[in-house]
Amino acid sequence: MPTPVTERLLRSNDENFTIEDFQSNQPRWCTGCGNNAILTALQRLCRDEELLPEKTVFVSGIGCSSRFPHYMNTYGFHGLHGRALPIAEGVKMARPDLNVFVNTGDGDCCSIGTAHWIHAIRYNMNMTVLMHDNQLYGLTKKQVSPTSPRGFNSNTTPHGSYLEPLNPLSVTLGITNASFVAQAADWIPEILYDIISAAFRHKGFSFVRILQRCPEYVPTMFDEWMNNPARTLMLHHENGMRIPDSLTGVYNNREEHDPLNLDRAREIAAMTDDAPVGILYHDPATPRYDDIRDPNELFTADTIEQALNSEFDKYTIWPDA
Amino acid sequence: MDTALKTKLPDEEKAAGAPAPLAKNVHTLDEHIVEIVSDSGEGAQKCGQSFAAIAARKGNGIWTVEIIPAEIQPPARSIEGASGNRIRVGASSVTNGGDETNLVVAFNEQVLLGRVREGELKHGATILLENKWRNDRDPAIVGSYVQAYEDLLEAGYQVYEIPMEEECLRLVPDPKRGKNMFVLGVLCNIYSFDPEIARNQIAFIFNNKSQAIINANFELMEAGYAWAEVNLDFKYDIPAVKATVPQIVMNGNSALALGVLASGMQVCAMYPITPATSASHYLSEIFEKVGGIVHQAEDEIAACAFAIGASYSGKCAITITSGPGLSLKQETIGLAIMAEIPLVVVDVQRGGPSTGQPTKGEQGDLLFACFGGHGDAPKVVMAASSIEDCFYSVITARKIAETFNTVVLLLTDANLASAQQPFPRPEFTDDWVAPPLDQCTLAEGAQPYDWDETTGIARRFIPGQPDGMHCVTGLAHDRNSAVAYDPKINQEGMRQRSLKLATLQKSLTPPPVFGDPEGDLLIIGWGSTKGAIEEAVTRLRKDGYKISSMHLTFIQPLPSGIKEILRGFDEVMTIENSWSDSLESEIIDEDNRRYSQLAWLLRARFLVDIDCWSEVKGQPLKPSTIIKVITEKMR
Numbered sequence: 001m002p003t004p005v006t007e008r009l010l011r012s013n014d015e016n017f018t019i020e021d022f023q024s025n026q027p028r029w030c031t032g033c034g035n036n037a038i039l040t041a042l043q044r045l046c047r048d049e050e051l052l053p054e055k056t057v058f059v060s061g062i063g064c065s066s067r068f069p070h071y072m073n074t075y076g077f078h079g080l081h082g083r084a085l086p087i088a089e090g091v092k093m094a095r096p097d098l099n100v101f102v103n104t105g106d107g108d109c110c111s112i113g114t115a116h117w118i119h120a121i122r123y124n125m126n127m128t129v130l131m132h133d134n135q136l137y138g139l140t141k142k143q144v145s146p147t148s149p150r151g152f153n154s155n156t157t158p159h160g161s162y163l164e165p166l167n168p169l170s171v172t173l174g175i176t177n178a179s180f181v182a183q184a185a186d187w188i189p190e191i192l193y194d195i196i197s198a199a200f201r202h203k204g205f206s207f208v209r210i211l212q213r214c215p216e217y218v219p220t221m222f223d224e225w226m227n228n229p230a231r232t233l234m235l236h237h238e239n240g241m242r243i244p245d246s247l248t249g250v251y252n253n254r255e256e257h258d259p260l261n262l263d264r265a266r267e268i269a270a271m272t273d274d275a276p277v278g279i280l281y282h283d284p285a286t287p288r289y290d291d292i293r294d295p296n297e298l299f300t301a302d303t304i305e306q307a308l309n310s311e312f313d314k315y316t317i318w319p320d321a
Numbered sequence: 322m323d324t325a326l327k328t329k330l331p332d333e334e335k336a337a338g339a340p341a342p343l344a345k346n347v348h349t350l351d352e353h354i355v356e357i358v359s360d361s362g363e364g365a366q367k368c369g370q371s372f373a374a375i376a377a378r379k380g381n382g383i384w385t386v387e388i389i390p391a392e393i394q395p396p397a398r399s400i401e402g403a404s405g406n407r408i409r410v411g412a413s414s415v416t417n418g419g420d421e422t423n424l425v426v427a428f429n430e431q432v433l434l435g436r437v438r439e440g441e442l443k444h445g446a447t448i449l450l451e452n453k454w455r456n457d458r459d460p461a462i463v464g465s466y467v468q469a470y471e472d473l474l475e476a477g478y479q480v481y482e483i484p485m486e487e488e489c490l491r492l493v494p495d496p497k498r499g500k501n502m503f504v505l506g507v508l509c510n511i512y513s514f515d516p517e518i519a520r521n522q523i524a525f526i527f528n529n530k531s532q533a534i535i536n537a538n539f540e541l542m543e544a545g546y547a548w549a550e551v552n553l554d555f556k557y558d559i560p561a562v563k564a565t566v567p568q569i570v571m572n573g574n575s576a577l578a579l580g581v582l583a584s585g586m587q588v589c590a591m592y593p594i595t596p597a598t599s600a601s602h603y604l605s606e607i608f609e610k611v612g613g614i615v616h617q618a619e620d621e622i623a624a625c626a627f628a629i630g631a632s633y634s635g636k637c638a639i640t641i642t643s644g645p646g647l648s649l650k651q652e653t654i655g656l657a658i659m660a661e662i663p664l665v666v667v668d669v670q671r672g673g674p675s676t677g678q679p680t681k682g683e684q685g686d687l688l689f690a691c692f693g694g695h696g697d698a699p700k701v702v703m704a705a706s707s708i709e710d711c712f713y714s715v716i717t718a719r720k721i722a723e724t725f726n727t728v729v730l731l732l733t734d735a736n737l738a739s740a741q742q743p744f745p746r747p748e749f750t751d752d753w754v755a756p757p758l759d760q761c762t763l764a765e766g767a768q769p770y771d772w773d774e775t776t777g778i779a780r781r782f783i784p785g786q787p788d789g790m791h792c793v794t795g796l797a798h799d800r801n802s803a804v805a806y807d808p809k810i811n812q813e814g815m816r817q818r819s820l821k822l823a824t825l826q827k828s829l830t831p832p833p834v835f836g837d838p839e840g841d842l843l844i845i846g847w848g849s850t851k852g853a854i855e856e857a858v859t860r861l862r863k864d865g866y867k868i869s870s871m872h873l874t875f876i877q878p879l880p881s882g883i884k885e886i887l888r889g890f891d892e893v894m895t896i897e898n899s900w901s902d903s904l905e906s907e908i909i910d911e912d913n914r915r916y917s918q919l920a921w922l923l924r925a926r927f928l929v930d931i932d933c934w935s936e937v938k939g940q941p942l943k944p945s946t947i948i949k950v951i952t953e954k955m956r
Contacts, residue, residue, distance in 0.1 A: 024790070025803070054787045059630070069792040070804065075784040076792030077633060079626070080656050086623035090630020090638070091784070093614065094588060098634065098784055116626075119619040299587060299612035301751035307610040308583050308749055315575075316746055317378050317568045 022046045022053065024073040034186030034212035035064060035132060039071055041193045042101070042130075045200060046074070056099040059088040061113060064139045064214075065105035065132035082113030085120040085129070092125045092290050099200075100127040106147040107137045110166055121175040123289040124205045128196070131168060131207065134214040135221055142217045169269035169280060172207050173262065179204035179286035181265065182241075182279045185211045187226050190244045191234075191277055198241065198279060204286055211275065225275050229253070235268070235278025259283075347513065347556045351412050354419050354443075355512075357504060358388060358405035358436060359428035360397045364501030367526065368426075369406020370741070372508050375522050376408070377570045377743050379514060380561030382415035383408060384852070385572075386941060387739040388436075389680045398462070403432035407441075410512070412560045415742065416707070416852030420945040422446055424511070426504050428485070429454060430469035437473075439940075445477050447555075449507065451500070452482035481553065483507065488548055492540050502538045506545025513558045516546055567746040573711040573737035574600040577667065580715030581639055582611060583747070585754035586665075588631040588638040590616045590624040595679040596735040597643045597669040621646040625653040625666070633662050633793065635758050635783040637719055641667040644686050645676065647693070647730075654728050655694040658818065660793040661770065661779060663722035665715065670734040670848075672939050681939030682736035684848050684898040687918040690730045691877045697815055699822045701725070702877040704732040706851040709744035710874075711737055716753045723755060725821045726781055732876075734898075736849040736941045762787040768800040769793070770817075777820030822878045829875055831882025834889075836862060836869030842955065843890040844870040845931070846897065847919055850942050854896055857947035866955065876922070884927050894932040894954075895920040896947060901935045 022043040029035045046056060056074035060066035062081035069076025075098075079087045084104050092100045109117050109131050120129075136154060137143040144154040146166040153160055172181045180202045184192040192210065199206035211222055225231045229250050235257040236243050243251065253274065257264060259282035268276045297303065355372065359365035366387065373385045386407040395402030409419040421443035427433035428451045436442060454466035473480050489496035489503050502523065509519045519542055527535045569576075577600045581589055589608065591601045605615040618624035621642055628638035642650065647668045657664045672678025673685045690702045701721055705714045711733055718729040760783060769791045770779045779800075782789035797805040797814055805811055834843075835855050846854045851872045858870045871886060873879070887893050901917035902909045916924065920933035934950050936942060 024792075052787075053790050054785055057634075057784050058792075070794070072792075073790055075782075075790050076794075077630070078792055078794035078796065080652055080795060083622065083626045083653065086618060086626035087630040087633075089623075090588070090590070090627035090632075091634045092630075093616065093627070094631035094634040094636040094638075095784065115619055116623055119623070293614055293616070295609050295612040295614055297609060297612035301754050303611045304582065304585065304754060305749040305751075307607060308579060308747075311579055311582070311607060312569060312746055315569045315571045317564070317570060317743065319565050319567060320563055 017047050017050065017053075019043045019047050022073050023071070025070050027071045028067070029064060030214075030216045032213065032215035033064070034134065034210070034214070035068065037186040037189050037192065038130065038132060038210060038212065039068065041189060041196050042072065044193060045196055046072075048197070049200065051099050055097065056101070057091055058101045058103060059084050059091060060103040061105070061108035062139070063105040063108050063132075063137070064134070065103050065212075066108060068103040082108055082111070083116065084108065085113065085116040088127055089120065089123060089125055092127055093293065096290060096294065102127055102129040104129065104131050106131065106133040106135060106145045106168070110146040110168055110171075118171075118175055121172055121205055121207065122177045124177040124179050124286050125288060125290040126203050126205070128199045128206045129208065130196070131209045132212045133168065133209050134212045134218070135165070136214060136218055138214050138217060167269065168209050169276075170266065173266050173269055173281060177205075177286050178207075178281060179283050180206040180279070181269075181281040182206070182208045183211070183276055184208055185222070185225070185232070185275070185277055186213055187222070188247070188277065190246065191241065194241055194244070195279065198282070202282060202284065204284070204288055231274055233268070233271070233274040233276045235276055235280065237279075240279040240282065345554055345556045347558050350557050350559050352410060352415070352419070353424060353512070353557060353559060354407065354409045354422045355508065356388070356405060356407045356422045356425040356436065356441070357501075357508075358403045358425065358432045359500075360402060360432065361390060361394050361404045363404070363428055363497060365405035365428065368501035368505050369408055371505050371519075371522050371526060373406070373408045373410075373741060374570055375509065375514050375518050376410045376512070376559075376561075377568065378518050378522070380563035381559055382411040382413055383570070383742065384415040384418050385409075385741040386418045386736070389739070391680060398429045398431040400431050400435040400438065403435045405432075410559050413562070417856060417944065418740070418853075418941045420943045425449070426483075426508065427451065428500060430466050434469060442478070445479065447479045447481070448473060449481050449483050451485045453484065453486040455482075483548070488544055489541065492544060493537060499537075499541045502541035503545035503548075506542035506547075507549040507553075509542070510546045510549035511553065511556060513556055516543065519546075564743070568743040569746050570741055570743045571708070572739050572741045573705070573708045573733055574669070574739070575603050576708050576711040577641070577715060577733065577738075578603040578607075580712040582607060582613070583712070583749065583753050584716040584719040585637050586639050586715075586719065587613045587636040588616065588628060589613065589641065590618050590627040590631070590638065591641050592618055592621045592624045592646060594621070594643045594646050596671055596738045597641050597646070597667070599738065600641055600667075600669070621649040622653060625650040625664075629653060629657050629662055629664055632657075632664055633660075633784070635785070637663075637723070637755055639665040639667065639715070639719075641669070643669050643671045643679075644673045644689075647686060647689065651693045651695075654700065655696065655698045656795045657728050658694070658698045658700055659795045661726040661781065661818070662793070663726055664728045665718045665722050665731060666728060667715070667731045667733065669738050670732060672937070678939045680735060682734040682738075682849060682898065682941065683937055683939065684734060684850075684918070685900070685937070686732060687847070687876060687899065688921065690732055691922070697819065699819050700728040700730055700877070701822070701825060701875075702730045702732065703875050704848045704873070705737060706848060706872055706874065707744070708737060708740065708742045712747060719755070721825065725778060725825060727818075727821055732848060734849050740941075758783055760786055763789040769802045770798070770800045772800060772817040775820070776824040777817040778824060779817070826878035826881065829878070829880035831880055831886065832871050832873055834869050834871050834886060837867070838869070838886070839889040840867035840869050841891050842866075842868045842951070843887065843893045844868065844951075845873065845893065845895045845919065845923065846870065847873045847876060850896060850898065853942045853944050854947060856944040857951065860944065860948060861951060866951070868951065873919070876919070879922075879926060883923075884929075887927060887929050892932065893929060894934060895923065896942070896950075897933065897935045898937055898942065899935055900937050901933045
């Protein structure tokens with residue numbers, strides 16, 4: 001009679017997961033929200049990679065982006081505003097066996113969470129980070145975010161916002177140990193999927209900035225790029241992304257860009273008119289903090305007792321025999 | 322005691338031939354408080370620690386207090402720059418730093434004056450003073466030294482000059498590196514310590530250095546011992562009773578670190594902050610031996626979030642900080658409480674508020690620990706009262722955190738962190754360590770928060786458990802961890818989390834009363850003041866006062882039985898190191914008086930008119946201070 005654990009293992013060998021297996025609660029995003037496309041892409045990914053739902057964790061902060069884990073039939077941690085990344089680091093360090101994804105937004109990541117973002121890049125722990133960038137604060141009802149365009153009319157900047165936006169791609173590419181930086185758009189689902197797939201497969205901190213539509217507050221934010229494919233620069237390379245056949249006719253503004261070319265990646269990142277889509281940087285050999293810190297020691301009551309007594313020995317005054 | 326100055330100049334000594342030791346009376350003492358103070362980097366602390374260790378080996382009770390300047394390298398010969406150790410040596414067990422210092426060895430007169438100014442020396446105390454300044458090239462220094470020497474004599478101190486530098490130069494080229502061991506030798510002679518024990522101690526502290534260095538230090542110590550034998554006319558003996566069980570001598574932060582190891586923690590996430598960091602330093606050296614890691618995060622918030630992520634995933638986790646760090650962690654602590662993720666947070670309290678006094682102990686975080694988060698976020702708060710407590714409390718904290726799936730805040734302070742006191746060597750039992758986690762497939766319909774209606778306790782699913790997938794959240798949620806839309810759910814969740822404290826409380830025993838169960842006055846304390854309060858009570862009781870004391874370990878929840886205990890006394894007061902207004906101040910009256918923190922809590926809980934007295938001078942509380950306060954109150 002197999003034990004419950006054995007049964008589970010036997011089951012998982014035969015199991016073919018469907019997208020529905022990864023769906024949990026009905027998403028409550030607005031109609032047309034770009035988050036729906038991201039959700040579909042991830043559910044497809046989990047299915048295609050045959051990830052076990054119980055071995056998969058989505059960690060999020062606070063915002064529309066961060067509702068994501070509630071809608072995946074995996075383990076989820078809907079945490080605090082700006083603090084998804086350190087929580088995810090704790091999860092990954094404790095459990096190298098889990099697949100860790102992070103959902104964060106432009107406010108969560110690039111405003112309150114910036115300190116953690118910078119250091120997470122440097123730690124380069126193995127996780128897939130999706131930054132849902134809709135260029136405003138949606139859940140709190142339309143405030144300016146660090147990635148909003150200058151002149152943005154929000155509820156806290158009714159006369160237009162004051163400063164040029166922060167560039168998340170430039171920031172990420174400027175940090176020691178950056179190992180995977182990509183940009184996708186929610187309205188190009190095929191490439192969104194391919195990029196997330198590559199991000200998942202990369203062993204390290206994969207940062208994917210996803211331009212994400214918010215039809216409720218800023219329905220025309222990305223119109224310039226959606227309506228004019230020439231304003232999108234498709235990055236392709238044999239070590240990067242391949243432009244799907246279905247899109248080769250549409251996107252003619254292309255660049256064969258080697259993802260190991262950091263200098264060119266930084267130039268591409270700094271572009272203001274064209275929106276690059278694809279993998280800007282990918283170095284599979286970057287050292288990982290979770291790898292370096294893996295203690296590789298048995299954790300048992302015996303090893304604890306030994307270590308404890310050996311320390312006590314240094315401080316003990318023994319009674320005379 | 323013969324007060325004549327006894328220093329021999331080198332020429333005189335040579336002329337006299339082999340110097341004859343002075344005839345001395347050996348005074349038997351019950352205890353003595355000894356200080357060694359110098360500029361930073363001159364090794365006074367090492368000397369003090371060694372002296373304490375030797376006394377402990379001999380079987381004396383000891384309690385050491387570090388004298389720490391605020392800067393890492395304050396200017397040399399500065400009145401605020403004293404660095405060193407203060408050691409109370411007793412014939413029996415010593416539980417606190419005691420009253421005023423009886424004997425001080427000072428490497429220059431400025432740091433000595435600093436100690437005098439702080440009122441730390443007993444009237445007529447013995448001073449052993451480095452006298453090289455008498456012949457300094459700088460006439461200002463000579464003037465300052467001579468003036469100080471004369472002032473001290475006039476003030477009634479017994480001042481002896483020691484030619485430390487001169488004597489050390491006979492043995493080592495750089496006397497700055499030798500003085501501390503020379504002074505150790507002097508002290509070993511004064512207190513009738515066996516030089517063999519001193520040699521063993523020296524071999525121990527320099528064990529990673531060459532034998533040549535160890536031998537050089539032996540010589541310095543022996544030279545100091547010989548110098549004292551010839552030149553000082555006094556000697557003490559503080560009788561010792563050797564312990565029958567092995568004893569550990571270490572400070573509170575080291576004990577805390579070993580407690581983390583012993584409790585089965587696997588992740589310690591921290592950020593550097595005085596005075597907590599030395600615990601993490603020690604843990605960093607040893608934790609990996611048992612598969613643990615110390616992660617220094619980018620800030621306090623990240624450290625707490627990291628620990629929570631690790632704990633959520635099934636590894637026992639802890640974060641260690643001080644007051645300012647705890648302020649930063651409050652939001653993350655609230656998340657752990659709401660999501661019911663076990664976590665131990667240690668606050669090694671320091672002077673506050675704001676940046677306050679980083680190297681000084683205080684007890685100002687009590688109410689903050691209990692109530693600091695927004696909303697109703699019930700958590701367990703406990704406090705260590707001794708060095709030994711620092712070890713065992715972590716184990717208890719972890720067990721409570723993981724049984725109740727909540728946050729346990731463990732309070733210690735800078736005094737316990739750096740003080741040393743012997744305690745019986747703990748014997749490991751695997752009860753201390755968490756049992757393996759249940760990772761089995763969950764039954765259909767299993768709920769992530771299956772709150773028990775009576776106790777509020779729920780089970781926990783760990784990521785990796787099949788069929789247990791759910792999303793934890795800081796949002797109000799129901800038993801399925803689903804976001805709450807139904808109005809009843811928020812109330813239900815709060816009820817369950819609140820019940821957990823009551824469930825724990827039911828298992829707590831009433832705190833013991835030190836002294837009689839009835840009397841005129843009951844003193845209540847918590848944390849590092851235990852030793853001083855109980856010593857004061859003992860001394861007062863000897864003088865006929867009907868006084869008792871009670872010391873709390875669990876602050877939240879408070880154990881039952883306290884109200885009954887309070888009824889046994891005419892008056893009740895707390896004694897704490899957190900600010901309270903005094904009714905003696907002109908504009909303070911019963912309507913506006915701010916009580917110290919435990920007093921607030923107890924008054925609110927028990928509706929008893931508990932008084933309070935407190936001091937926030939950044940120094941450990943002295944039994945004599947408490948005695949003075951009580952005798953005035955009882956007048």
